[in-house]
Amino acid sequence: MRGDYYWIAVPDRWNGTLVVHAHGGPRTGAPQPDDPLDDLNRFAMTVREGYAWAGSTYRRGGYGVRMAAEDTDTLRQLFWDSFGRPRRTLLHGQSWGGNVAAKAAELYARDAEGKVVWDGVVLTSGVLAGGTRAYGFRADLRAVYQYVCHNHPAPDEPQYPLWQGLPEGSRMTRADLAERVRTCTGVGLPEAQRTPVQKRNLADILAVTGVEEDELVAHLAWGTFLFRDMVQRRLDGLNPFSNIDRVYAGSHDDAALNAGVQRFAADPMGVARLAYDADLSGLIVAPTLTIHGKADPTAFVGNEAVYRDQVAAAGRSELLVQTFTDERSHSALHAPEYVALFQAMSAWLDEGRKPTAASVAALCETAKARYGQACAFDVDFKP
Known part of the structure; x- marks a missing residue:
């Protein structure tokens, strides 16, 4: 039927x-x-x-x-x-x-x-x-990825808080995102074709976040397109994520990473609304x-x-x-x-x-x- x-x-x-x-x-x-x-x-x-x-x-x-x-x-x-x-x-x-x-x-x-x-x-x-405990690692991934790669958003694009996923009016597609990841990390290329910088970038991102290579684009896509939907359509633009006290570890230079990564504090009402919708x-x-x-x-x-x-x-x-x-x-x-x-x-x-x-x-x-x-x-x- x-x-x-x-x-x-x-x-x-x-x-x-x-x-x-x-x-x-x-x-x-x-x-x-x-x-x-x-x-x-x-x-x-x-x-x-x-x-x-x-x-x-x-x-x-x-x-x-x-x-x-x-x-x-x-x-x-x-x-x-x-x-x-x-x-x-x-x-x-x-x-x-x-x-x-x-x-x-x-x-x-x-x-x-x-x-x-x-x-x-x-x-x-x-x-x-x-909701309030299952998605924070993707907010961390967005922050760590951006510190390492500087291309999501790119320097010549409008800058925005990463927890938003994407800014209003963005026309980015998953294919666009995958290309940016490929440029920075070599994911999608044979390992022999990756540059030393790409290999180091990828190693840093994976070591710090715990995400596996073949899932990197997928998790970034959720932290991009799903975050846009969640924040803009469900939470009235309020931020449910925080990395203020997060100490990132595993990169080739953790001190620089923790000093330079984008930081954001959760809005209590954003957390409350997400908890009401999705927590158990x-x-x-x-x-x-x-x-x-x-x-x-x-x-x-x-x-x-x-x-x-x-x-x-x-x-x-x-x-x-x-x-x-x-x-x-x-x-x-x-x-x-x-x-x-x-x-x-x-x-x-x-x-x-x-x-x-x-x-x-x-x-x-x-x-x-x-x-x-x-x-x-x-x-x-x-x-």
């Missing part, structure tokens, strides 16, 4: 459980009708295993966790209205959609009559540190199961530690189980690992068997023959 901006798939042998998917990003372009098809293809194993699946775009591109959470709950209601209430309804969030799903689980856990809406929550590679309370009321690659280069595994501590502070740790794999991947882990998550959640809800990292890993071992992919769980890891 396809709508203007959503896709619903119900298998012939439906097990009675619906998976409502909150997609990642944020996608800064205008929503396209076929966007949910990419998400369905990525998580097609859910339908293959007998789950119904529903996914949508959000009402507009760009940042807005509460907006996306409301749209996700609206999709759930659309399915219920069209097909009847399923036996179980699971909420699934991937990447930034993990933040969206965790927020939706807090805001829409029960309906106006107190009845449960989301039976369980599955969060994969989630940005679970919330930890007050979960539905069983929640997560998975994260230990070497995730996009949403760092430390997001899980922040979320674990928030849930513990709220006194809800008994409802949270976290699992980790040895993968260096973000957008797609191994298919049988996802299968194991949803099977473990179903058993938790239907039979009261709270999963452990070891029990999820065992389910993966059973499922891997069907998908021809390995299981990479590290059952002893804790961030």
